Amino acid sequence: MKKITLLFITILLTQFSYSQGCPVPVITQWNMTNDGIDFNGTNDASVVGYELEYSSTTFTPGDGTATVYQFDSFPHTLSGLAAGTYYFAMRSDCGGGNFSDYIPSNDSPAQYTTSSCESLYSLPYSNDFEDFDAWQACNAYFDSDGDNNYWNNANFDSDGDGIADNRYAASYSWLNGTILFPDNWVIFGPIDLTNVNDAELTWKAMGGDPNWCSENYSVYIGTEPTVSNLLGSAVSFNETFPPGTPGPGGVSPEPGCGLFAERSLDISAMVGNEVYIGFRHHNVSDMFVLLVDDLAVTSESLGVQDIEQALMNYFYDDVTKAVTINSSNAPLSEIIVYNMLGQVVSEKTTTKSSETIDMSTFGKGVYIIKAFSELGTKTMRVINY
Structure with a gap:
């Protein structure tokens, strides 16, 4: 038996089921944008269209509280949403009042957030x-x-x-x-x-x-x-x-x-x-x-000079959640900290040979630190616990 300690969080939990012969939507791509969704799926000849229900608060699919958005076929783009978190459910329309079950389920929608990428x-x-x-x-x-x-x-x-x-x-x-x-x-x-x-x-x-x-x-x-x-x-x-x-x-x-x-x-x-x-x-x-x-x-080649000329090291204190950068052969001039998305989360100018960055307010994860001196730069990868 295959066992491992995992909490599964799925992108889309779709199911193969039919309601009165109407197949559920088969989604093959789902990509949140700044103001909506780009999605794709497998078109079925028995399906005449699709209904996407969405709301900024959770709902039971089909209860009449969510906005109903209809479209004919895949691929499709929904736009015009304000930035935020939304709940979604979808079903197929086979015509004549015959609809499939909802995906991800008939009981609850799936939650997604518009892109801040x-x-x-x-x-x-x-x-x-x-x-x-x-x-x-x-x-x-x-x-x-x-x-x-x-x-x-x-x-x-x-x-x-x-x-x-x-x-x-x-x-x-x-x-x-x-x-x-x-x-x-x-x-x-x-x-x-x-x-x-x-x-x-x-x-x-x-x-x-x-x-x-x-x-x-x-x-x-x-x-x-x-x-x-x-x-x-x-x-x-x-x-x-x-x-x-x-x-x-x-x-x-x-x-x-x-x-x-x-x-x-x-x-x-x-x-x-x-x-x-x-x-x-x-x-x-x-x-x-x-x-x-x-x-x-x-x-x-990120540095403007020979990276080997800059003799730098760092120490991360997992108790105080702080990282100290030391430069042994030239004063530091600037320290920049990037998060996993390449965004600058901290930037400091200095003339010291040693500087400490407080990471206690940063989220847990990997950060990239670029330290500069007149002799070059050094890029360091730090895990904040």
Whole structure:
């Protein structure tokens, strides 16, 4: 039996069901925008249209309290929403008063937030998936196998404290007793590589259950957030995690198999472009779950001078939630802290050789710190606990 401590949070929980012969909508893409939704699905000849119900407060689908929005076919765009959080439910209209059940269910709607995403992410880019609103709104999702299972944002107990409070990107090849044959995509970006000479992509990945960890996945770098563009890219990565090593007490976790493995990909061939990163879970079935964390894109050419000339280091105090940056051969001039979306969360000018940044008011997750001196810059990656 495949077991692991996970709290599942799905992008779309659709179901295959029929109400009086009318099939439910089959959604293949759902992307929140600044003022609405871009979505796509599988059109069915027996369906004459669709009804999308939405409200800024939760409701029971069909109770008459939500706004009803009708459209004919997929793909479709709903626009004109004010920024905020909304609840959504959808059903198919087969004509003659014959409607399908609602998705995600007849009892409750799904919750999504309009996008507050950057139109273009600058370097350094980092994403630890802790921001659930950004996960919902700032990425594109494709279910190419059409089984209505997508990349999810999953809570996992990674520190053994009994609390599932560490979020990862997750895609399943087995779920709740059902064998899946995933071809699932999640696409991040656009990320600005127009002003650098080199770039590296790093991430962590693993098969979540050490007894069932042989997950297969690929990573693609392209110039459009589409499956066809990414598949045509010459810059890509693929791996299948090997089975875990059996031991006296069973299979022992090891990097890639029950423990995160660190991976990197030189994407310098894509410099000069605004790029998208596509993670694809595919060519696997009957394992359990592929988990990804700490996605980052950095460049050694971010500094204006030779980075090796600047002798700097840092110390993070996990009690006070503060980071101290030290420069041994030249005074610091500026320190900039970026969150996982590439947004500046702290900026300080100084003439000291040592500076402390209070991170106690920052959210938990990965931050990128750029420290400047007259001898150059240093980029440091710090995890705020």
